[in-house]
Amino acid sequence: MQQRGLSDAKSVAFDWVNENRRALSDWNQVIWHFAEPALREYKSAAWYVDRLSREGFKVEAGSGGMPTAFSATFENGDGPVIAAYAEYDAVPGNCQVAAARKGPRPGLSKYAAGHTDPHSALGIAALGGALAAKAAMQRHNIKGTLRFFGEPAEKLRLSKPVHAAKGYYDSIDAAISFHPTYMLPLCNTVRWDTHCGAAYVCIYSFECVEPEYWGSADASSPIPASHISARAPGANDALFTMFGLTKQLQSSMLPFTTGWSLSEAILTAGQATADNLPAHVAQIQYIWRVPDLGMAEQVLRVLDNNAEAAAKAAHCSWRRIWVSRSRPGLANHAMSKLVYDNLKRAGAPQWGDEAIASAQAIQRELGLEPMEKPYLEAIERLIEPEEAERLLRRNLPPSQVNSTSDDYTEFCWHAPTARFYVGRPMLKAPRGFHYPDWVLNALGGIPACIDPMIETAAKTIAGSICDLLTRPELLAAAKAEFAERTGGGIGGSNWISPQLPKDFRPPIDYRWPEYVTTSRGEEWWIPAAADE
Template sequence: MPEHRNFTPDKTLAIDWVDDHAARLSQDHMTIWNFHEPSWREYKSAAWYVERLKAEGFAVETGSGDMPTAFVAEWSNGDGPTIGGYAEYDAIPGTSQAPVPRRQPREGVSRHAAGHTDPHSALGLGSFAGFLAAKHVMRTRGIKGRLKFFGEPAEKMCGSKPIHAAKGYYDDLDAAISFHPHSFPRLANSCFWDTHSAPYWSRIYTFECNSPETWQNAGAIAGVAHSHSAARAPGAIDAVCLMYTSSKYMKEAMLPHHGSWSLNEFILHAGQAAADNLAPGLGQIQYSLRAPTLDMCRRVFEVLDRNAEHCAAMTHCKVTGSWITRTRAGLPNHAMAEVTWRNFEAIGAPQWSDEARAFGREIQTSLGVVPMEDPFAPEIQHLTAPWDGEKAFREQLPSWQTNLAADDYVDYTWHAPTVRLYVGRPTLRAPDPGYRYPDWTRHAMGGVPVCIDPMWLTASKVIATTILDLLTDGVSLDKAQAEFRERTGGGIGGSRWVAPLLPREFAPPVHYRWPEYVSTVRGEEWTIPTAAP
C-alpha cells in the first residue's frame, strides 16, 4: 500500500486483514468456482457459505424465503446500523470451460454443463471477504453495528432477491452494498450514478392436454377401426411450438424497437409421449424480458398471455402462467456512490502480475493474435469516476431511458440506500478496434487465481472500508438515508416508493425442470431432470 494514501487506522486494519488472508481466500474462491452449480441447484455452494459463516460467528437462517439454496447470516457487535450485502454463486448452463488458454470444457462434464461467466464465484468471495474484514475491525475496535449477509441464488434468473424483498428480509437494512465484476468497459472500475439496472420479468407457460379423447367426437370406434387411425389432439408439443413461433412473429408489435429491450425463450419441457398416436400431455416454455420500464414489461406480457390462451385453444390444452421473477428498476443513491468511490480512489484499480499477463498472452497465441506485452485492456487498470461513467451511458441512451440491462440487486435499492460497485475483471486487449475475443477467454481467466484474484480482492477492500465509513464517520449514512427518503417520498411505503412486484406468499420456482448435476451409478452427470410442472 503506497504510504501517501492516508487511511484511518480502522481502514488500514481492514485492508491488512484482506492481504493477510488473501491466500486462504483465493483457495475459497476456487472451491466455489469448481462447484459451478446452476440456478436453483447451488446446493454445495450454499452449504459451503453457511458452514464458513457459522464458523465466523454469524447466526445463519438456511433456506430463507423458502429457497433451499438461499440463506441469511447476521452478526452483531451491539446496537448500531445494519449494513447488508450478499454472495451469488450460480453458474450458467452451456459455458463449461477449463482454466486453460484454449477452448476446452471442464474435465469430466459435458460441454453443455454450467460454468462461471461473470463470474459469480468471484462476486461472492469479494463481498464475503469485505464483510469478514469489516467484522474483524468492528470486533477489534469495538465498533457497534450489525452485518447482514445474504446468500442469493439464481441471479441469472433474477431469482432470489425479489423473493427476499417481498418477504421482508431487507426492511431492516440501513444501507446495502452490491458488487459486480465489470460489465461495461467504460465503467470498469466505478459505481453506478443515475443509470441503474432495468426491470427483468420472467414467466413460465405450462400447457397440458388432459382430455385428448374429447378433441373430436365423431362417434364411437367400432368394427376394425383402431384408435391409431383416429385424429389425435394436437397436444402440448404443438402448443409450445405455436407459442414459440407466434410470439416470434408478434415481437415486432410488442414494443417499438428502441430502449434496449430483449425477450428470450427457454423450453423446459416438450413431450412426455411415446412415438405413438398419443397426444403429448405436457409442455413448458419460459419467457424472460429485459426492458427499461415497468410499463414496457406489462405490455409485453399482456401479449404473451393472450398468445398463450390462443395457442392452448388451438391445441386442445389448458395453459397456466406462473411468474418466475418480477424485478423493479434500480433506484440511484449518490451519497452511497460517493462514499464508496472515495474508498475506491484511495485503494486504486486492480493490478495484474507478470504471471497473469503471461497467461493472457497464451490465450492470444492460441487464437492467432500476436501476443502483447500487456495483454489486458486499459479500461480495467484505471478508475472512472461515477459521473464520468454516467456520461458514457448518456451518450448511447435516449434521454427518457434511465435504466439499462438487468440484475436483481435492484430490489435492494427500494429498501435501503444501495451502491452498485463495479470492479474490473480480467479482460484482454483487442488487437484491432473491431476484434472481439470469444467468451471462453473470460471464463477461463475466472478460474486462474493470478488473473481473477486482483479483481475480487480489490472489491473486498472497497467494501470493507465503505462499511466502516457508514458505521463510524457520522455523515455518510445519514446523507444516504436522507437521499433515500427524498427519492422514495418518505422511505419504505412513501409516495414514490415502488413495492415488491411479487406477493409475500410467493412460492419460489425451485420445482421446475432446471438443469443440474445428479449422481447416478455412472457417476456425476449433467442432466435436465424430469419433474412435475
C-alpha cells in the same frame, strides 16, 4: 501496518484482505469449480453456510423458502445494519476448464454449467469484504450489524425479489452491491443516475388434459390414442405456436425508442418415450428486461394473449407461473460517492507477470501474436461515476431512466444502495478480431487472472462498511437522499413496493438444469459424451 489516508478501522480491514488473499483465491476456486446453475447451487450454498458459521455469523439456511439461499447476521451491539451479498449461480452451456485452451472441465459436457460473469468471484469478494469489516469491528469494538445474504438464481432474477417481498431487507440501513465489469464504461466505478431496469420472468405451461375430445376416434379401438385415430395436437404444438406468435409480434410489443430484450427457454417435459400419445405438458420460460414496470406489463399482456391463442389452437389449457418480478433501480449519490472514495483507496486492480503470461498463452492458442500488454487499459484504471454516467448515456434516449437488468435493484427500495464494478480480466483484440466466449470464462477461473479483482472489490466493500458504521454523517446523508427520492422512505409517495406477494412460493420444482446422482454416477442434465 498503518496505511496512509486510512482510518485505523480501514487499516485493519485492508490488512485482513492482504493477509487472507490466498484464502480468498482458494475459496473462489471451490465455488468456480462447483459451477452450479440457478436454484441448484446446493454445494455452493452449503459451503457459504459452513464458512459463515465458522466465522461467527448466525445463519438461516434456506431463507425465503429457497433451499440454496441464506441470510447471515453478525452483531456487535446496537448500531447501523449494513448489507452485502454473495451470488454463486453458474450458466448452463458454459463449462470451461481454467486453462489457455477451449474445453470443458474434466468429466463434463461442454454444455454443463460454468461461471461467465463470474458470480464465483462476485460472492467471494463480497464475503472477503464482510469478513474484513468484521475483523475491524472486533478490533476496535465498532457497534453495528452485518447482514450477508446468499442470493441464488440471479440469472432468473429470483432470490432478491423473494427476499424483499418476505421482509428480509426491511431492517437494513444501507446496502452495497458489487459486480465484475461486464460492459464499458462501467469498470472500476459506481453507478450514478442510470441504474438497471425491471425484469419479469414467468413460465407458460400448456397441458393437453382431454385429448380424447379432439376428433373422431376409431370406432373399432377402445384406445383413444389408437395409431389410426386423429390425434390431438397437444402441448408441444401449443408451445411452438406460442414461440412463433411471440417472435412474430416481438417488434410490436414495445416502441423502438428504448432498450429492452425478451428471451425464451424451453423446459423439458419427458415426452421422449411416450409412443404415439400427444404431448401432455410443455413449458416455455420468458424473461423480459425493460426500463420500467409499465413496459413490463405491456409485454406481459402480449404474452398472455399469445398463450391463450396457442392453447386454443392446440386443444390445450394454459397457465402462467411466475418465477420473478424485479423492480428498476434507484440512485443514491451519497452512497455512490462513499463507495467510490473507498474504491479509490483500494486502487484499481493491476495484473502481474503471471496473469500476463496466461493471457499471452491464450492469444497464442488462438493464433494471435502475443501482446506485451494483453489486458485492456480500462480494467486497470478508475473512472469517476459522473464521467461513466456521461459515457453510458451517449447511446440512450433522454427519456430512458434505466438500462440493462440485474436484481440488485431490490435493495434500492429498502435502503440506500450503491452498485459498483471492478475490472475483471479482459483482453485487447486486434482490429476485426473477436475473442470466443470461452476466453472470458477461462480467465475467471485462473487464479492469477481473477484474484486482483477479488482483492480490490473486497477492500472496497470493507472500507465502505467501515465508513457507514463509524461516520454517522455519511449514513445520515444517504438516508436523507433515500427519503427524498422515495417520497418519504418505505411506503412513501414515490416508493415502489415488491412486485411479488409476501406468500410467494419460489418455483424450485420446475425442470431447471441440474445434476443428479444415479447408478451411473453424478451426471448433469446433459451428460458428458464418451469422446469428451
